[in-house]
Amino acid sequence: MTKEISPKDRTLGEALRSQGISRRSFLKFCAATASMMALPPTMIPTIANALEKAKKPSVIWLSFQECTGCTESLTRAHSATVENLIFDSISLDYHHTLQAASGHAAEAAREAAMEENKGKYLLVVDGSIPLGNPGYSTIAGISNLDMLTDTAKGAAAIISVGSCAAFGGIPNAKPNPTGAVAVSDIIKDKDIINVPGCPPIPVVITGVLTHFLTFGTLPELDHLGRPMAFYGQSIHDRCYRRPFYDKGLFAETFDDEGARLGWCLYKLGCKGPSTYNACATTKWNGGVSFPIEAGHPCIGCSEPHFWDGGGFYRALSMPTEDISKTAVYAAAGAAAGAAAVGMMNRFKKNKTSESHEKATIDDLKK
Amino acid sequence: MPDSVKSQFNIQIGNELTWNVQPLLHEIRHALRNLLETGHSSIIDLRSIPLAPGEEETILDTLGCGEVHAKLNALGPSEIYETRFAGVWLVTHFNTENDVIGRFIEITRFPGILESQREDMATSLDLLEQTLEDRPGPDETETHAETN
Amino acid sequence: MSEIEFLSWVRGPGFQIATIIFVAGIIIRLGEILLLGRKTNLAEAKGSEMRSGMRTIASRMLPPDMETFKRSTFTITAGYIFHIGLFVTIFLFAPHILLIRDIIGFGWPSLPTQIVDAIAVVSIIALLAILVHRMTDKVLRHLSGPQDYIVWFVTIAPLLTGYLAFHRLVGSPVTMLALHILSVELLMVLFPFTKLMHTFTLFLARWYNGAISGYRGVES
Numbered sequence: 001m002t003k004e005i006s007p008k009d010r011t012l013g014e015a016l017r018s019q020g021i022s023r024r025s026f027l028k029f030c031a032a033t034a035s036m037m038a039l040p041p042t043m044i045p046t047i048a049n050a051l052e053k054a055k056k057p058s059v060i061w062l063s064f065q066e067c068t069g070c071t072e073s074l075t076r077a078h079s080a081t082v083e084n085l086i087f088d089s090i091s092l093d094y095h096h097t098l099q100a101a102s103g104h105a106a107e108a109a110r111e112a113a114m115e116e117n118k119g120k121y122l123l124v125v126d127g128s129i130p131l132g133n134p135g136y137s138t139i140a141g142i143s144n145l146d147m148l149t150d151t152a153k154g155a156a157a158i159i160s161v162g163s164c165a166a167f168g169g170i171p172n173a174k175p176n177p178t179g180a181v182a183v184s185d186i187i188k189d190k191d192i193i194n195v196p197g198c199p200p201i202p203v204v205i206t207g208v209l210t211h212f213l214t215f216g217t218l219p220e221l222d223h224l225g226r227p228m229a230f231y232g233q234s235i236h237d238r239c240y241r242r243p244f245y246d247k248g249l250f251a252e253t254f255d256d257e258g259a260r261l262g263w264c265l266y267k268l269g270c271k272g273p274s275t276y277n278a279c280a281t282t283k284w285n286g287g288v289s290f291p292i293e294a295g296h297p298c299i300g301c302s303e304p305h306f307w308d309g310g311g312f313y314r315a316l317s318m319p320t321e322d323i324s325k326t327a328v329y330a331a332a333g334a335a336a337g338a339a340a341v342g343m344m345n346r347f348k349k350n351k352t353s354e355s356h357e358k359a360t361i362d363d364l365k366k
Numbered sequence: 367m368p369d370s371v372k373s374q375f376n377i378q379i380g381n382e383l384t385w386n387v388q389p390l391l392h393e394i395r396h397a398l399r400n401l402l403e404t405g406h407s408s409i410i411d412l413r414s415i416p417l418a419p420g421e422e423e424t425i426l427d428t429l430g431c432g433e434v435h436a437k438l439n440a441l442g443p444s445e446i447y448e449t450r451f452a453g454v455w456l457v458t459h460f461n462t463e464n465d466v467i468g469r470f471i472e473i474t475r476f477p478g479i480l481e482s483q484r485e486d487m488a489t490s491l492d493l494l495e496q497t498l499e500d501r502p503g504p505d506e507t508e509t510h511a512e513t514n
Numbered sequence: 515m516s517e518i519e520f521l522s523w524v525r526g527p528g529f530q531i532a533t534i535i536f537v538a539g540i541i542i543r544l545g546e547i548l549l550l551g552r553k554t555n556l557a558e559a560k561g562s563e564m565r566s567g568m569r570t571i572a573s574r575m576l577p578p579d580m581e582t583f584k585r586s587t588f589t590i591t592a593g594y595i596f597h598i599g600l601f602v603t604i605f606l607f608a609p610h611i612l613l614i615r616d617i618i619g620f621g622w623p624s625l626p627t628q629i630v631d632a633i634a635v636v637s638i639i640a641l642l643a644i645l646v647h648r649m650t651d652k653v654l655r656h657l658s659g660p661q662d663y664i665v666w667f668v669t670i671a672p673l674l675t676g677y678l679a680f681h682r683l684v685g686s687p688v689t690m691l692a693l694h695i696l697s698v699e700l701l702m703v704l705f706p707f708t709k710l711m712h713t714f715t716l717f718l719a720r721w722y723n724g725a726i727s728g729y730r731g732v733e734s
Contacts, residue, residue, distance in 0.1 A: 013485075017485065017489065021441065022440060022483070022486045022489075023483035023484075023485040023486045024438070024440050024479060024482075024483050024486060025440035025441045027478070027479055027483070028438070028440050028441060028444060028459050028468075028479060029441060031457075031459060031468050031470065031479070032459050032467040032468040034411070035411050035413050035414070035467075035468040035469075035470075036467075036468075038414060040411070040414075041409035041410070041411050041470060042409070044409075223516065223517075224516060234687060234688075236682075236687075237682065237687075245627075246627060246628070247626060247627055247628060248608050248624060248625070248626045248627030248628070248630075250608060266608075266609065267608070267612060273687060273688075273691070274518060274521060274687070274688045274691065281413075285465075286461065286463065286465030286466075286467070287413075287465060287466060287467075288465070303518045304516060304518055304519060305518070305519065305522060308522065309522060309525075310522075310525060310526070314616075315609060315612045315613075316525075316609070316691070317609035317610060317612050317613045318525075318612055318613050318616045319525050319526065319529040319530075319613070319616065319617075320522065320525045320526040320529075321526050321527070321529065321530050323529060323530065323533055323616070323617045324616075324617045324618065324619070326530045326533045326534060327533050327537050327617065329534075330533060330534040330536075330537040330538045330541075331537050331538070331541055333538060334537060334538035334539075334540075334541035334542050334545070335541060335545070337538065337541075337542050337545075338541055338542045338544075338545025338546060338549065339545070339549070341542060341545065341546055341549075342545055342546060342548075342549025342550070343549075345546060345549065345550060346549065346550075346551075349550075
């Protein structure tokens with residue numbers, strides 16, 4: 001006879017079963033999760049055991065200067081997919097778009113969750129934080145900066161979802177009128193996991209949550225704070241069009257012969273070689289495709305300052321500034337400079353020949 | 367092999383291969399020998415290996431279809447086949463939108479996912495006991511024969 | 515600065531700075547030479563200056579007579595190899611042609627990447643051999659100064675970093691690409707101040723040699 005457990009104290013395994021999800025379904029879910037997190041199949045029992053016993057962590061989701069694309073990516077209407085299941089396994093105590101409450105009730109819910117789970121809740125942030133004027137972005141009259149620093153105090157860890165929270169994103173692009181910065185530019189004393197992308201691939205977001213649930217620790221991170229499991233490889237190194245790059249077969253326009261044959265998109269501005277993400281392997285929309293496969297060059301959306309990388313359709317080998325203009329101005333200036341130098345040289349030459357004293361027989365006798 | 371299990375074609379089909387097909391088949395061969403000699407099962411995650419468009423098709427065609435075909439209905443369908451090589455099973459998990467969320471080659475006597483799980487059986491036992499309690503007993507209807 | 519910010523810098527402000535120094539430096543140095551002028555030759559011209567001058571520019575591109583070739587076989591051969599190699603890797607490689615097209619407005623067809631790749635390897639080997647030769651030959655060692663080694667380094671660095679960046683062999687690919695672009699910028703910045711100016715002054719020198727011979731009506 002199974003005993004009754006209060007919903008709050010239920011482990012994840014118990015919570016799922018109480019929703020009518022069989023253990024077999026749970027094992028299928030763990031297998032898919034292991035595959036998605038690029039863990040070897042031998043780890044499936046470990047994941048199953050860990051998730052079975054995991055308690056539902058409280059998650060507070062703060063949305064700042066963002067377009068809500070990251071939430072959209074995460075909550076795309078796939079019913080009972082891996083992503084939704086993960087979502088069900090967390091206690092999402094605060095989220096602007098998804099919560100039913102509003103106004104004071106919503107803020108009260110946030111504060112209650114923070115107090116109850118002090119030191120243990122996960123803080124998820126999407127959107128950048130404006131440092132220019134706090135009035136640029138406020139929630140319930142509280143500036144983003146204040147809300148972030150306040151909520152971060154009791155968080156176990158922070159996940160910056162999307163390129164805006166991770167690196168500043170589009171608000172941070174030149175000329176950055178709001179003084180937008182990333183979460184990591186403000187919070188220095190907490191573990192931060194960056195999950196960039198514009199938006200990030202949904203399974204990457206849930207993969208990080210799953211890792212936290214399974215192992216209770218942060219996944220291995222690269223030098224930009226991104227989980228190595230998903231951002232450890234560049235698009236270029238996993239791109240199925242790589243053989244064309246290696247041979248030098250490029251599409252010149254979006255619908256020429258090369259494009260139709262699926263040739264490399266380097267000349268159309270592909271940033272694959274300098275971009276790290278899981279698009280080429282995990283792909284999008286449940287593994288259907290990714291931009292390069294659809295014929296569009298990678299825009300490098302999981303890298304910092306990708307908006308200022310010179311333009312999506314300028315190849316990596318092309319400079320980001322107008323060099324021909326620079327060269328012409330330099331040449332014009334130099335021409336003037338050369339004329340001036342030439343005149344000075346002539347002047348010196350003439351002066352030298354004028355002051356030249358012819359040697360006389362007396363000089364020789366000396 | 368049914369269309370539901372065949373991999374989807376990519377829009378752009380390159381003719382460059384990763385040459386991972388042969389090594390993968392060899393890995394299966396080694397795993398099957400290992401299973402015969404030591405009884406240890408192995409699992410290969412097909413999505414962990416970079417494959418060019420069309421190569422997964424080649425692998426699945428080579429493995430073919432055997433005597434056993436099982437279909438799961440757990441958070442979306444799952445198809446489990448024993449391939450034409452006994453001991454080599456193909457397990458494909460789909461979500462409710464019929465997207466492939468996992469594909470594994472299991473070299474085993476019986477894929478674990480097909481086994482009935484203890485927790486499910488415990489819940490089922492409760493449910494069965496409950497069902498029997500709720501059913502009308504032999505004294506309450508005339509048509510039931512005596513049962514011991 | 516993260517590696518991607520490093521890459522953005524070398525593709526942006528770094529390239530601009532290098533271009534200004536490169537273009538201004540070359541124009542000032544060439545301008546200086548040309549504005550110096552020549553003394554009027556009062557003798558009667560026995561032949562055409564211009565025709566002989568232009569012909570000499572072309573003729574000095576070709577290998578010299580057998581005698582000279584026998585005396586300096588290594589220098590001449592290795593020199594041809596790495597100069598042609600540089601020409602191919604810089605001007606006939608697709609990503610570079612894109613860069614040039616962006617600056618001057620037009621491009622041209624590229625060679626298959628594997629061919630450029632092979633030529634890059636040969637050029638690197640030739641340059642390494644040249645360094646060894648410079649360091650082991652008694653006369654060359656005596657004549658060589660810091661500038662010679664610096665110039666050698668800024669010539670091989672783009673080839674080497676480019677090869678490593680393309681093949682993603684060593685370290686982080688993004689950093690290697692940024693280093694490749696930086697090494698080219700270093701070459702550009704040092705160009706007007708070193709013997710690398712021979713790239714442009716050779717035309718003046720060869721023309722002049724041809725011109726003075728042609729004026730006198732002799733072969734050059």
